[in-house]
Amino acid sequence: MARPTLKEHVINREWCKGCGICVYFCPRDVLELDGDDKVVAVRPKDCICCMMCEQRCPDLAIEVITERKEDG
Amino acid sequence: MQDNVRFIQGNEACMEGALYAGLNFFAGYPITPSSEIAENLSFRLPRLGGKFIQMEDEIASICAIIGASLTGSKAMTATSGPGFSLMQEGLGYAVMAEIPCVIVNVMRGGPSTGLPTSGGQGDVMQARWGTHGDHSIIAVTASNHQDVFKMTVEAFNLAETYRTPVILLLDETIGHMRERLEIPEPGEIQVVQRLRTSVQGGVDYHPYLPREDGRLPMSDFGGVHRYNVTGLYHDMWGFPTSSPEIVHGLIRHLVDKIENNVGDIVRYKEFYLDDADTILISYGSAARSARHVVKSLRARNIRLGMIELQTLWPFPYDMIREKCKNADHIVVVEMNIGQVVRMVKRAVDAPDRVVLANRIDGRFISDKDIKGILRVIQGKGV
Amino acid sequence: MAVKDYIRERFFPHMWCAGCGHGTVLNGMLQAIEALGLSKNEIVMVSGIGCSSRISGYVDFHTLHTIHGRALAFATGVKMSLPKLNVIVPMGDGDALSIGGNHFIHAARRNLDMTALVMNNRIYGMTGGQFSPLSGLGVIATTAPYSNIDHDFDVVEMATAAGATFVARTTSYHVRQIKEIIKKAILHKGFSVVEILSQCPTYFGRKNKLGSAVDMMAAMKENTTPIGSKAKKENPDLIERGIFVQKDLPVYNEEYDKIIKRAQAAGK
Ligand SMILES: Cc1ncc(C[n+]2csc(CCOP(=O)(O)OP(=O)(O)O)c2C)c(N)n1
Ligand code: SF4
Ligand code: SF4
Ligand code: SF4
Numbered sequence: 114m115a116r117p118t119l120k121e122h123v124i125n126r127e128w129c130k131g132c133g134i135c136v137y138f139c140p141r142d143v144l145e146l147d148g149d150d151k152v153v154a155v156r157p158k159d160c161i162c163c164m165m166c167e168q169r170c171p172d173l174a175i176e177v178i179t180e181r182k183e184d185g
Numbered sequence: 186m187q188d189n190v191r192f193i194q195g196n197e198a199c200m201e202g203a204l205y206a207g208l209n210f211f212a213g214y215p216i217t218p219s220s221e222i223a224e225n226l227s228f229r230l231p232r233l234g235g236k237f238i239q240m241e242d243e244i245a246s247i248c249a250i251i252g253a254s255l256t257g258s259k260a261m262t263a264t265s266g267p268g269f270s271l272m273q274e275g276l277g278y279a280v281m282a283e284i285p286c287v288i289v290n291v292m293r294g295g296p297s298t299g300l301p302t303s304g305g306q307g308d309v310m311q312a313r314w315g316t317h318g319d320h321s322i323i324a325v326t327a328s329n330h331q332d333v334f335k336m337t338v339e340a341f342n343l344a345e346t347y348r349t350p351v352i353l354l355l356d357e358t359i360g361h362m363r364e365r366l367e368i369p370e371p372g373e374i375q376v377v378q379r380l381r382t383s384v385q386g387g388v389d390y391h392p393y394l395p396r397e398d399g400r401l402p403m404s405d406f407g408g409v410h411r412y413n414v415t416g417l418y419h420d421m422w423g424f425p426t427s428s429p430e431i432v433h434g435l436i437r438h439l440v441d442k443i444e445n446n447v448g449d450i451v452r453y454k455e456f457y458l459d460d461a462d463t464i465l466i467s468y469g470s471a472a473r474s475a476r477h478v479v480k481s482l483r484a485r486n487i488r489l490g491m492i493e494l495q496t497l498w499p500f501p502y503d504m505i506r507e508k509c510k511n512a513d514h515i516v517v518v519e520m521n522i523g524q525v526v527r528m529v530k531r532a533v534d535a536p537d538r539v540v541l542a543n544r545i546d547g548r549f550i551s552d553k554d555i556k557g558i559l560r561v562i563q564g565k566g567v
Numbered sequence: 568m569a570v571k572d573y574i575r576e577r578f579f580p581h582m583w584c585a586g587c588g589h590g591t592v593l594n595g596m597l598q599a600i601e602a603l604g605l606s607k608n609e610i611v612m613v614s615g616i617g618c619s620s621r622i623s624g625y626v627d628f629h630t631l632h633t634i635h636g637r638a639l640a641f642a643t644g645v646k647m648s649l650p651k652l653n654v655i656v657p658m659g660d661g662d663a664l665s666i667g668g669n670h671f672i673h674a675a676r677r678n679l680d681m682t683a684l685v686m687n688n689r690i691y692g693m694t695g696g697q698f699s700p701l702s703g704l705g706v707i708a709t710t711a712p713y714s715n716i717d718h719d720f721d722v723v724e725m726a727t728a729a730g731a732t733f734v735a736r737t738t739s740y741h742v743r744q745i746k747e748i749i750k751k752a753i754l755h756k757g758f759s760v761v762e763i764l765s766q767c768p769t770y771f772g773r774k775n776k777l778g779s780a781v782d783m784m785a786a787m788k789e790n791t792t793p794i795g796s797k798a799k800k801e802n803p804d805l806i807e808r809g810i811f812v813q814k815d816l817p818v819y820n821e822e823y824d825k826i827i828k829r830a831q832a833a834g835k
Contacts (some may be wrong), residue, residue, distance in 0.1 A: 169739075173590070210644070232831055252646075404653055413630045424578070
């Protein structure tokens with residue numbers, strides 16, 4: 114079985130309150146708050162799909178969508 | 186003795202009435218003079234597959250019966266003055282969330298711990314206004330065991346019909362007195378069952394949208410409809426709102442569903458009113474002495490009549506005004522400093538004709554006490 | 568099903584402040600329920616009053632939002648009346664242990680089969696930051712402007728002493744542990760207590776100059792340690808996380824079913 118890889122971060126800008134929890138605790142510095150204090154995935158390539166941002170978000174505002182790619 | 190005839194306490198008559206009405210959940214906390222209701226139910230309910238639980242206090246007790254009612258149970262608690270005080274917040278919740286349940290208050294002398302083993306009728310106004318905020322309430326009472334049974338069934342019926350808590354105000358004298366009770370056959374007294382929604386699963390159900398006839402069909406917790414129940418002002422799905430229109434509509438509904446149905450809700454008895462120039466108005470145990478006085482004075486051709494109130498709230502203003510319009514004197518007999526008498530004064534056309542015959546020393550009001558007042562009224566001195 | 572399938576989306580974004588730990592508790596709890604594959608119709612959530620208690624409005628179960636401190640008493644009625652239901656009772660620290668303290672210890676003692684969650688932010692959030700019985704000495708609150716002299720108690724020790732048969736603690740930082748512990752708590756037969764340390768950046772954080780929600784969560788990571796860890800031996804001030812009690816004792820609702828059988832046998 115292949116490891117899941119990132120398809121996309123789905124961010125609900127209506128729900129995100131810009132608390133920064135996902136940004137700060139992301140192990141790979143993938144996320145940032147923009148000028149409106151909403152989260153954006155600025156370095157998606159670095160994402161290791163640990164899901165911590167999705168699981169910790171107090172506002173259920175970020176989802177990490179993954180896919181499984183076969184090796185090679 | 187026949188199988189269905191008992192010689193029992195009023196508290197037991199209340200319990201029998203509750204079981205007849207389909208009670209299957211009781212939560213309570215011991216307090217004199219109501220404890221026999223809990224004790225007897227702890228024995229009887231499990232035999233019928235029902236549930237009895239002794240809670241940590243009266244606050245918990247009323248909360249538990251509300252929770253049980255939401256799963257479809259017919260639920261009741263029983264207490265006396267101090268415990269009834271503790272229940273007031275929960276009572277208001279049941280009013281707001283429209284949860285059918287029955288709260289028995291076997292009144293004793295108050296305020297505070299007062300006179301635990303003496304009768305009193307001092308909680309009439311507390312039943313009406315004990316919980317905070319505008320609201321309406323149903324409270325019923327009874328003066329003898331046959332009526333205690335009947336009015337207990339009635340309390341459950343009203344709770345189900347109007348989706349509301351109903352208070353059964355008994356008193357120590359009735360609760361502890363032994364008297365004959367003939368338990369009616371099943372079907373003899375109508376029992377109102379929980380009105381459940383016919384809305385199927387998957388179809389939008391509105392727990393707080395009254396039907397055309399004003400009734401609100403329920404759906405048991407655990408069933409196919411998931412909705413919210415709250416003490417906050419709420420919309421027809423039960424979700425909090427502070428929209429002025431919805432708030433206004435809900436408080437009106439809560440009050441109107443009772444006040445607009447006074448005619449259907451009110452129960453009373455009348456004796457010798459046709460030609461009465463003096464009318465006694467009484468309720469609960471005090472009405473027993475009032476009855477005796479009427480009987481004995483009628484034998485001497487004194488034109489005395491009587492109204493026994495069985496519904497205290499909503500107050501039967503119209504009925505009282507109508508029945509008392511030709512009376513020269515109206516004497517309210519009660520065991521408090523004057524609670525129902527105020528309502529009667531409000532109801533009648535000439536309030537100055539209304540006087541109070543009461544006792545507030547823990548002793549049961551006697552024929553003599555009432556006759557003394559009647560002599561004063563009739564100008565015969567004390 | 569996904570976590571989103573268990574919420575009432577139309578009420579989102581929810582009413583909690585940015586960074587409020589209660590939202591993470593909601594998130595973790597829903598992950599647990601999803602992992603257990605529970606059906607929405609078998610869950611009754613009963614809550615009291617407080618920021619924390621508003622959680623019941625956001626989940627698509629049978630929800631009963633009651634009065635301050637009394638959630639467990641309502642829940643007792645629900646569970647006793649219909650034991651097949653899965654009853655979950657989230658509470659604030661004030662809700663559960665101040666005004667509701669009596670119900671809390673007696674529910675624990677009775678060992679009814681239900682799950683109590685204490686969302687402990689050490690403050691009265693809803694009413695604007697007054698101290699709670701969990702605030703602890705030295706804390707600043709709107710009713711303790713000179714610092715709090717009211718001793719706190721330990722929820723885990725309290726619940727254990729009162730007889731809860733499952734007692735655990737975690738924090739809003741440790742969301743995977745929230746999920747794992749709540750799963751076990753729900754599966755446990757008997758009264759389960761899960762204390763989840765949660766941050767209130769708006770009142771507790773601001774009054775006590777603890778920084779942002781992020782700072783408060785980082786502190787939870789720093790100040791806690793797994794039960795019996797080496798770190799705890801070196802630094803006794805660390806707060807332990809994990810499952811403290813997990814034992815089988817007769818469950819009230821099941822014992823009552825036996826009472827019914829006995830009563831019915833005697834009545835024949
Ligand atoms: C009987 C009663 N007393 C007081 C209040 C006011 N009140 C509402 S919530 C609350 C405390 C909330 O604190 P907590 O339970 O810790 O929850 P939080 O808001 O911090 O999540 C208080 C005192 C009330 N609603 N009812
Ligand atoms: S944790 Fe959630 S609410 Fe906070 S910034 Fe990230 S996405 Fe937004
Ligand atoms: S999944 Fe992990 S690595 Fe990817 S953005 Fe979220 S927290 Fe960062
Ligand atoms: S006041 Fe505190 S507890 Fe309440 S929502 Fe805001 S952060 Fe959360």
